[in-house]
Amino acid sequence: xxxxxxxxxxxxxxxxxxxxxxxxxxxxxxxxxxxxxxxxxxxxxxxxxxxxxxxxxxxxxxxxxxxxxxxxxxxxxxxxxxxxxxxxxxxxxxxxxxxxxxxxxxxxxxxxxxxxxxxxxxxxxxxxxxxxxxxxxxxxxxxxxxxxxxxxxxxxxxxxxxxxxxxxxxxxxxxxxxxxxxxxxxxxxxxxxxxxxxxxxxxxxxxxxxxxxxxxxxxxxxxxxxxxxxxxxxxxxxxxxxxxxxxxxxxxxxxxxxxxxxxxxxxxxxxxxxxxxxxxxxxxxxxxxxxxxxxxxxxxxxxxxxxxxxxx
Amino acid sequence: xxxxxxxxxxxxxxxxxxxxxxxxxxxxxxxxxxxxxxxxxxxxxxxxxxxxxxxxxxxxxxxxxxxxxxxxxxxxxxxxxxxxxxxxxxxxxxxxxxxxxxxxxxxxxxxxxxxxxxxxxxxxxxxxxxxxxxxxxxxxxxxxxxxxxxxxxxxxxxxxxxxxxxxxxxxxxxxxxxxxxxxxxxxxxxxxxxxxxxxxxxxxxxxxxxxxxxxxxxxxxxxxxxxxxxxxxxxxxxxxxxxxxxxxxxxxxxxxxxxxxxxxxxxxxxxxxxxxxxxxxxxxx
Numbered sequence: 001x002x003x004x005x006x007x008x009x010x011x012x013x014x015x016x017x018x019x020x021x022x023x024x025x026x027x028x029x030x031x032x033x034x035x036x037x038x039x040x041x042x043x044x045x046x047x048x049x050x051x052x053x054x055x056x057x058x059x060x061x062x063x064x065x066x067x068x069x070x071x072x073x074x075x076x077x078x079x080x081x082x083x084x085x086x087x088x089x090x091x092x093x094x095x096x097x098x099x100x101x102x103x104x105x106x107x108x109x110x111x112x113x114x115x116x117x118x119x120x121x122x123x124x125x126x127x128x129x130x131x132x133x134x135x136x137x138x139x140x141x142x143x144x145x146x147x148x149x150x151x152x153x154x155x156x157x158x159x160x161x162x163x164x165x166x167x168x169x170x171x172x173x174x175x176x177x178x179x180x181x182x183x184x185x186x187x188x189x190x191x192x193x194x195x196x197x198x199x200x201x202x203x204x205x206x207x208x209x210x211x212x213x214x215x216x217x218x219x220x221x222x223x224x225x226x227x228x229x230x231x232x233x234x235x236x237x238x239x240x241x242x243x244x245x246x247x248x249x250x251x252x253x254x255x256x257x258x259x260x261x262x263x264x265x266x267x268x269x270x271x272x273x274x275x276x277x278x279x280x281x282x283x284x285x286x287x288x289x290x291x292x293x294x295x296x297x298x299x300x301x302x303x304x305x306x307x308x309x310x311x312x
Numbered sequence: 313x314x315x316x317x318x319x320x321x322x323x324x325x326x327x328x329x330x331x332x333x334x335x336x337x338x339x340x341x342x343x344x345x346x347x348x349x350x351x352x353x354x355x356x357x358x359x360x361x362x363x364x365x366x367x368x369x370x371x372x373x374x375x376x377x378x379x380x381x382x383x384x385x386x387x388x389x390x391x392x393x394x395x396x397x398x399x400x401x402x403x404x405x406x407x408x409x410x411x412x413x414x415x416x417x418x419x420x421x422x423x424x425x426x427x428x429x430x431x432x433x434x435x436x437x438x439x440x441x442x443x444x445x446x447x448x449x450x451x452x453x454x455x456x457x458x459x460x461x462x463x464x465x466x467x468x469x470x471x472x473x474x475x476x477x478x479x480x481x482x483x484x485x486x487x488x489x490x491x492x493x494x495x496x497x498x499x500x501x502x503x504x505x506x507x508x509x510x511x512x513x514x515x516x517x518x519x520x521x522x523x524x525x526x527x528x529x530x531x532x533x534x535x536x537x538x539x540x541x542x543x544x545x546x547x548x549x550x551x552x553x554x555x556x557x558x559x560x561x562x563x564x565x566x567x568x569x570x571x572x573x574x575x576x577x578x579x580x581x582x583x584x585x586x587x588x589x590x591x592x593x594x595x596x597x
Contacts, residue, residue, distance in 0.1 A: 023498075032499045033418035037426055040411035040470050047448065047467045048433050054444035111336050117329045125333065127583050129340050134579045134586070136528035136546045139568040143347040146561055152358070154346060154365045189339065194590065201591035243435075250437035253530045257550060271439035271531075278443045279535060288443045295440065302432050 058288035065282040076289040086290065089268045095180065096269060097249045100187045104244060107188070108195025109233070113225070115196060116203045126197070133193040141257040144186045148172035148258070176266035179259050183267050186254050191247075195240055202236030203229065238308060246301045250294045270294050351376050351566035358562055376566035380553075385540050386567060389548035392458050394574075396544060397526035399462045404469035404522055405515065411470070412477030413503055417489070427478070434471035441467075442535050449536050460536040461544070465526050472525070473518040476589060480514025481507065517589035520582050527575050545571040 025031055059076055062069030080086045111129065119125060132140060147154050156169030172182045206229065214224050252271040255261060261268035261276060268276075270293050278287015346365075350358065352372045357363050363370075380386040414420075415427045445464055446455075454460040484507050492502040508515070533547040540552055549567035554560055579586060 027499055029418050029499075030420035033414045033420035033423065036410040036414035036418070040407040040430070040474060041426065043407060043466055043470060044430070044433050047445065047464060048436060048441065051441045051444035051448055052436075054447065055441060058444060107336075111333075114329055114333050114336070117325075119329065119333075123583065125337065126587065127580075128337050130583075130586070130590075131344065131579075132340050133590075134524060134575060135344070135572045136530070136575065138528075138530040138546050138550045139572055140343060140347075142550060142564055142568045143343045146350060146565065147343065147346060149561075152361070152365070152561075157361075157365055189343070192336075193340070197587060198591050246435055246437060250439045252439045256530075256534075271437075274439070274443060275535070279446070284443055284447070291440055291443060294437065298435060298437070298440065302435055305431070305435070306428065 055288045055292055058285050059292050061285050063285040063288075065279075065284055069285070072285070076286045080286060080289055085265050085268070086273065088265050089270060089273045089290075090293075092180070092265075092267055093249060093269050096184060096187070096251075096267075097245065100184045100191070100248050101241070101244060103184070103188045104191050104195045104248075105237070105241060108192055108240075109199055109230075109237070111192065111196040112199035112203055113229070115200050126200075130193040130197055132190050133197075137190055137253045138257050140190065141186055141254050144182070144189075145173075145258055148182050150174055173259055174263055176263055179263055179267050183255055183258055186258060187248060187251060190254070191244060195244065198240045199233060199236060202233050206232045235308070239305070242301045242305055242308075246294075246298055249297050347565045347568055351562060351569050353562060355562060376562035377570070379563045380566055380570065384553065384563075384567075385543070385548060386545075386570070388541055389543050389545040390571070390574075392542060393527055393545040393571075396458050396461045396465065397523050400465035400469060400526050401519060401522040403462070404466040404473055405518055407466065407470050408473035408477055408518060409503075409508070409515070412474045413481050413507060415474065416478040416481035417486075417507075430471050430474050433467075434475055436468075438468055438529075438531050442531050445532070446535050454536075456537055456539050456542055458537070458542055458544075461526075461529070461533055464532050464536070465529060469522045469525060473522060476518050476521070477511065477514050480511045480517075484510045513585065513588075516582070517585045520578060520585055521589050523578060524575055 026035065057063075060071060060073060062072045062075070115122075115126060115129070146152075150171050150173065151168075153169065153172060155172070156165060156167075159165040160167050160169055170178050172178045210228050210232075211224055214228055219227065249269075250271055251269055252275070255267055255269055255272045256275070259267045261272045265273075270290055274287045274291035277290060278284050281287070349366070349368060352374070353368050354370055354373050354375070357368070357370045411430065415423055415430065445467075449455055449460045449464065452460075452463070454463065488506055488510070489502050492506045493499070497505070527544075528546060529544070530546055530550070533544045534551065537543050537547065540548065543552065549564070549571050553564045553567050
């Protein structure tokens, strides 16, 4: 309070000087640097770091929607690990990620190699191939849901007409193995363009002279691929694979729309199970604990990415 | 005379390429074609097991689309999606330009660690945090409002755009900036008048990706909103068009097709930016 009059007094002639000093201060590189990063940092602390801390707290407490409970230690984790549904989810997540990722790698590299060849309508073809990555996944998965319909499946209709299946054909979403296949197919369909286009960028960066030299030395197409293309693609592939690992492992949209984790929880992933337990069931503590099981893999991916970037 | 033999070899190689590409293109496009065809079929034909599903035999009808406009909140959902995408994208781009420039160009203690932190948040999948975020949203009094999405979408847009823009800012020659500073421009003026115009392709890329990511987002939009009038296009179609009876496939596909249109338009207009952004975001990251 006592400061009041003094400030008023000083406001006259000293004001310009103070403003100048403030301006000079703002022009200092480190001040300006911190100033510019502050808004983004505040957002990320408030809405990423803080919720992450909350997730950990939730997972250690008896927290239900509308009724914050007390600290219960590792009880949630103990309960989850003893739960058959959760064990099934762990298995599903690794099968889903492992199979989908392998398919995306093999098909993605192959597609990239094809796209790197001289093509007519190059832009059009690349545009078409990339489309599944651009359209909202939840909506395109609705299309797949219809294609896998138990009665009107176009897949079964075609296969039956071609004599490949006996009517009525497999029930895609109602039987565990089939449902897992369906979910993987859609994930590969949606993730393949990302693999192919990023790998293609890596392929185009390979100097042509390497291939020419190899051709002069009499290397066949296959040898050129294994001995030149693949080793040079390794850095790009490493990044793409790490990316895809975390986003396949944490997938939600496809499973939620296509199967809701069914039949009998055989397609649940951590994210969909966390949604079911935490939001549908209202058990935020256990839901958060389930979602946190994504974290170790995320940590591993971050570790490898950072090591790779440092090396770069 | 490049010889007939080499021409034949080239033809054979081209035939091989196209023959191998064809299944990929078919795989990529068929679901969209099938959704499109389904959305224009009469129910009688849709649910006739004898009819060929690949095309429309008994007349193209727009009933499923008129149903969307007359009997559902479809237009409200589209308006919500547009509002959310524009606001979240706008906020995120401004924050990302500031942060990206700072991290790419300015030297201050901790810049490297901040860069790493941004990169790590870029890798955090939304599904890891949606439960606690739903609580934060409710504490902020934003439950069941589109503002909740405008506030939370920047959490994944800012790391992505910052990372993308850092790459573009690094390509602006330092000398240009230094000249401007020597000439008496303030740092902010240098950023706005000198650096930004040179990073326009990067900014377009960031805008494009942000808009698409917002429009396509599903987990948060499903989790934070329950009232139909506040839903986004993607969640509205996915959650609200499925009715008790089974004869909803026509309108469901019509909704999916229409709700994809804005993204497709943006995509077709800016395909090249898309490809470069995708590769920059992943490969440089």
